[in-house]
Amino acid sequence: MPIAFASSIPHLHAKRGAETNATLYAYGTNASSWPVAYGQSDGLLYITQDPTATAGLVPLTWDLASITGECWIANATFVNGTKAGSMYIMEQKDYAVGILPQTRVAYLNGTVSGFALFATQLVYNNNTLLEAQFWASATNTSGVYGLVWTLDDSTPNGEFPVVVKASEDS
Numbered sequence: 001m002p003i004a005f006a007s008s009i010p011h012l013h014a015k016r017g018a019e020t021n022a023t024l025y026a027y028g029t030n031a032s033s034w035p036v037a038y039g040q041s042d043g044l045l046y047i048t049q050d051p052t053a054t055a056g057l058v059p060l061t062w063d064l065a066s067i068t069g070e071c072w073i074a075n076a077t078f079v080n081g082t083k084a085g086s087m088y089i090m091e092q093k094d095y096a097v098g099i100l101p102q103t104r105v106a107y108l109n110g111t112v113s114g115f116a117l118f119a120t121q122l123v124y125n126n127n128t129l130l131e132a133q134f135w136a137s138a139t140n141t142s143g144v145y146g147l148v149w150t151l152d153d154s155t156p157n158g159e160f161p162v163v164v165k166a167s168e169d170s
Contacts (some may be wrong), residue, residue, distance in 0.1 A: 008034075018066045019117065019168045023059070026147070026161035028136055036061060036147060036164065038076065038084060044098040045087070045147040048135050049161065054144055060084060064166055065116040072114030072125055087115050089124075089149045097134070097147040122164040124149075135159045 021072035025034040025150030026047040038044075038058050051057040060076040074087035085099040113125050120163055123130045138158040148159065 005046045019062070020165050022062045022064055022124065022166040022168045025165050025167060026134070026136060026145075027165065028160040028161040031136055031145065031162060038099060040076070042098070042142060043085075043100070044090070044096045044123055046139070047145045047147055050142055057144070062166065065114075065120070067118050067123065067125070069115045069116065069129070072116045074115040074122070078101070084167065095149040095151065096137075096148055117166055118166070120165045122166060132163065134164050136162050136164050 013122075025033045026034060026036060029049050031132060033047075034047045034049050035051055037046050037048060038060050039046050040058060042058050046054075048054050048057060051059045059079055062080065063075045063077070065071045065073060074085065076084040078084050083134055085101040088100045088168045090096050090098050115122055115124055117123070118130060121132060122134075123132050125131075133150045135148045135150050138157060139146055147162075147164075
């Protein structure tokens with residue numbers, strides 16, 4: 001007869017929570033820990049080693065939900081404290097990732113879609129399927145890449161995949 005054994009050692013499970021005042025960084029072939037910055041002229045997001053050294057780009061901080069939460073919105077704030085808006089995939093601009101001034105939550109069959117953190121990685125919930133299809137797209141400025149979204153695993157010309165992670169500022 002088998003003997004049942006119950007462990008008295010508690011199992012500790014730590015969930016990764018939402019982050020506030022975080023910086024988003026891109027990691028990829030040509031970008032290692034490069035911050036995601038805001039393009040003042042077009043409202044799109046860009047990856048560059050030093051956003052303050054590039055005219056027209058400004059750094060952002062982010063309030064990011066956890067995948068365990070119900071609010072899948074990534075809200076950006078300028079360094080002066082002014083709210084910038086929410087991250088959005090802009091289909092009409094070749095799937096560039098940008099900021100819209102209003103908060104958007106999309107519901108599909110009762111499921112919330114949008115951006116949230118899976119551990120420290122930013123992912124998109126597309127009807128309960130977590131996706132991370134961020135790419136860096138070359139621009140006319142050396143060392144500056146546009147942050148874009150791809151719909152499949154094809155390799156767009158002049159682009160490379162990036163992982164976008166958050167680091168909470170102290």
